[in-house]
């Protein structure tokens with residue numbers, strides 16, 4: 001297999017096969033082959049979005065020990081990091097959402113743990129919606145939902161949702177993998193765009209598992225796809241498995257771009273970094289409030305970056321930033 005032939009196929013908007021994606025992932029992250037993959041995918045991504053990247057701003061409505069027990073999440077009950085539940089008020093929610101809007105986020109995400117009461121989520125969302133500019137797009141980042149609830153999310157003023165079938169879903173989480181796909185279908189049937197990601201990738205995941213996840217994400221007709229590494233949360237059992245490097249994550253972002261149909265323009269990575277965006281990541285998230293990768297209650301005082309900081313990372317890689325509503329969710 002010649003690597004340049006694979007790049008030519010990608011430029012010709014042909015889908016690469018799982019064997020070809022495996023081949024690209026099999027090279028060491030610091031090899032010439034991997035660096036070429038990063039360069040090609042980066043160039044393809046820039047062309048797809050005319051060099052304009054996006055920053056979406058997320059706010060979290062609650063912080064609570066969560067019974068879904070995803071081992072990589074600081075909210076998981078099993079990790080015993082956050083013992084008490086706390087929720088922000090509707091006024092605070094509006095404040096954070098408007099702050100993201102004012103800072104130029106291309107979409108505003110509202111996140112809850114799976115424990116947050118659905119009715120309250122809808123009420124707070126309506127309050128946020130009322131206080132944002134009508135053209136500002138809202139995205140929900142919530143647990144699995146039925147079709148009826150997906151419709152209520154749409155009616156509350158959301159354009160899309162973020163939803164992923166995570167790496168080793170059902171093994172490293174208590175959520176059946178089929179449930180994730182069912183929810184994605186429900187969201188789409190309700191008229192919501194679904195953004196997704198290959199996440200959270202750790203060193204134990206094989207190239208085969210990663211390719212499977214890339215192709216699964218590509219198969220759901222996503223508004224955007226991408227790849228993100230697992231962040232080590234000190235004191236958790238899963239932390240002993242370690243973390244992949246930013247360069248390996250960049251390689252996976254690049255292969256994700258080459259493994260996703262050309263109709264998809266958006267590619268996320270998290271956490272924001274220059275290597276990820278060099279590989280073609282054109283969507284970063286700014287965060288406020290709680291964060292499943294942080295042990296600080298307010299991630300803006302911890303790992304979370306603000307909209308301006310995300311823009312600064314893009315500038316280091318010579319990206320422009322889209323002004324106005326997200327092109328991936330419109």
Ligand code: SF4
Nearest residue numbers: 066068069070073113
């Ligand atoms: S990732 Fe979501 S569902 Fe899983 S434990 Fe964390 S809050 Fe709960």
